[in-house]
Amino acid sequence: MSFNRKRRAAPPSFVHLSRMTDDTGLLEHALGRIPRRREGYTTDDNARALWTVTEWISAADEARLSREDRELLLNLASNYLAFLLWNQRDDGWWHNNVAYDRSPEEEEISHDCQGRSIWSCADAWVRLPATHKDAALCMLERALRTIGKIDSLRGQAFAMAACAHVLEADRDGVVKLPSGWREELQRHLNRIEEMMIGAFNHFSDDRWRWFEPAMTYGNGVLPWAMLRTYRLTRRPETLEAGLDSLSSLQTVMTAGEGWFRPIGNDGWCTSKAISRWDQQPLEMFKLALAFEEAARALEAADREGVSLLLAYDAADDQRKRGKTGARPAGRGAEDPLATVGVALAVQSGPDAADAEAPENAQVVNPLAHAAVLREARDRCLDWYFGDNDLQAPMADAADGSCCDGLQADGPNVNRGAEATLSYLMTEALCRHG
Numbered sequence: 001m002s003f004n005r006k007r008r009a010a011p012p013s014f015v016h017l018s019r020m021t022d023d024t025g026l027l028e029h030a031l032g033r034i035p036r037r038r039e040g041y042t043t044d045d046n047a048r049a050l051w052t053v054t055e056w057i058s059a060a061d062e063a064r065l066s067r068e069d070r071e072l073l074l075n076l077a078s079n080y081l082a083f084l085l086w087n088q089r090d091d092g093w094w095h096n097n098v099a100y101d102r103s104p105e106e107e108e109i110s111h112d113c114q115g116r117s118i119w120s121c122a123d124a125w126v127r128l129p130a131t132h133k134d135a136a137l138c139m140l141e142r143a144l145r146t147i148g149k150i151d152s153l154r155g156q157a158f159a160m161a162a163c164a165h166v167l168e169a170d171r172d173g174v175v176k177l178p179s180g181w182r183e184e185l186q187r188h189l190n191r192i193e194e195m196m197i198g199a200f201n202h203f204s205d206d207r208w209r210w211f212e213p214a215m216t217y218g219n220g221v222l223p224w225a226m227l228r229t230y231r232l233t234r235r236p237e238t239l240e241a242g243l244d245s246l247s248s249l250q251t252v253m254t255a256g257e258g259w260f261r262p263i264g265n266d267g268w269c270t271s272k273a274i275s276r277w278d279q280q281p282l283e284m285f286k287l288a289l290a291f292e293e294a295a296r297a298l299e300a301a302d303r304e305g306v307s308l309l310l311a312y313d314a315a316d317d318q319r320k321r322g323k324t325g326a327r328p329a330g331r332g333a334e335d336p337l338a339t340v341g342v343a344l345a346v347q348s349g350p351d352a353a354d355a356e357a358p359e360n361a362q363v364v365n366p367l368a369h370a371a372v373l374r375e376a377r378d379r380c381l382d383w384y385f386g387d388n389d390l391q392a393p394m395a396d397a398a399d400g401s402c403c404d405g406l407q408a409d410g411p412n413v414n415r416g417a418e419a420t421l422s423y424l425m426t427e428a429l430c431r432h433g
Contacts, residue, residue: 011056011063012427014072016401016420017049021076024102025049025083029416033401040105041098043087044113045417047120050080052421054120055428058127063431077128081135084117092142115155115162118143122162126169140166141178147188153199153211154218157225160192164232171232193229193238196222200241208271209248215269219249220286227290227297234304239297243308246290250376253287259387260284260380262406279406281394284380285422285429291377292429295370302366310364374432381430384423395423 020027020035026049029039053073056063060070087095087104096113097105121143124136140162147159163185170177177185199211211222226242229235252269255261262283264275301308379387384395384402392411395402402423403411 011065011069011431012395012397012400012424014069014076014424015399016396016415017052017076017424018072019399020417020420021049021079023079024098025079026417027100028418030414032413033399033415037100040100041083042113042417043084043094043096043098043117044110045421046080046083046087047094047113047117048418048421048425050077050084050120050124052425052428053077053080054124054127055425057129059428059431063428074129074132077124077132081124081132084121084139085135088117088139088142090142092144092146094143111150111152111155112158113155114143114146115150115152115158118147119158119162119165122166126165126174144181144184148191153196154221156192157196157221160189160196161225161228163189163192164229168232189229189233193226193233193235196226197237197241200245204244209244211245213270215249215252215263217265217268217280218282218286219263220246220283220288220290223249224286224290224293227293230297231300234300236306239301239306242297243294246294249287249290253283255389259389260287260383261389262383265405276389277406277408278412279389281384281402281405281419281422284383285426288377288380288426288429291373291380292432295373295377298366298370298373302370306366308364308366308369310362310369378430381426384426394419397427400424 016033017026019033020030022035025041025046027035027037027039028042028045029036053076056065057070057073057077065073084094087098089095093109094113094117095104095107096110097107099105118140121136121140125133125140128136147163150156150159166175166177167182167185167189169175170182196211200209203210203213223242223246226238226245230238230242252274253260253262261276262279262281263269264277264279266277267273267275269275298308384393386393388394388406390406390410392406394406394411400420400423401415402419404414404416404419405412
């Protein structure tokens, strides 16, 4: 893993991100490293891009960005904000697909896109400089009326995280909420938080700890949203569902050899089977995102005097830490989810640390577990540089580009927007802590 530490000494280049961005916005696809203008743009990708540049700008000192890179990223942020502003309708909903000639393509409303765009605008309002805040606030104000109508789980998760993010920023004096916002955001937050806990409890059993009957795409956003919400609400059930679901996702995404393996998009993952191919860089970004948020949530939990009960399996723990060759007993092709990972039970109160742990469990210090989670976060970045099923480098730090996917016969050499942003976000996340 030493190559990871060496590589992180300097930030990656943003050349490819600039190459993929024109005066309209971020283009969706590339042929190799060359933008495919015929494929046009999506609001999805421009919202992801706004989030990415916001992440880097907000951590500019920690990431040791040059003055030139800071100026470049601020200019890109203006471009992505302009794209989102242009494609938001008067009723607050975003149009997603746009042709290269700037004409809107026919489509049904994307609820995932709506939630993602709300999050990106909220994050930009909270963390970008004052020169960029007004546009983000304007779009967020329009979009508030749509939150109650978003009906996709990932869209709701993004919206919930956005509510928590903005309410926390208001509490800490970072932003000042317009009149009536605090009550409205809190209502949305409480409703979605309750719904997410209910979904997790409904679909979970001893072998399957998840919010849905299948793990499909962008899975890490679900535990991430729960853990981001916990940092504001301090609700134990939210922390437990976030940590428990993340543990299950980590188990499913860990190869027997110890490296991470994204769930393949040819069949996804159910309690019966896990697809191996094709592997998407987006999944590694979302897993790293959830790990970093889990570490922050545990740091907050420690300040609240919360203890964790960890259902411990030595073999599973070694495998999750990347110890080559360690494989939990009972895992095999005929029963891929025989072991679903650790179950983290949250206990609160002054007597929590003295509580007697049930059989096969131990009390875990939240800060110690946060450190373990950040180690796992950093291993997500290693996947991009060859710590994967084919030992194939996926990212090129020299221009900041990333291959679109890992297939059974090798990397997909096209380097489009989603994959490139996934790599750049993972790099940014691994510079925290």
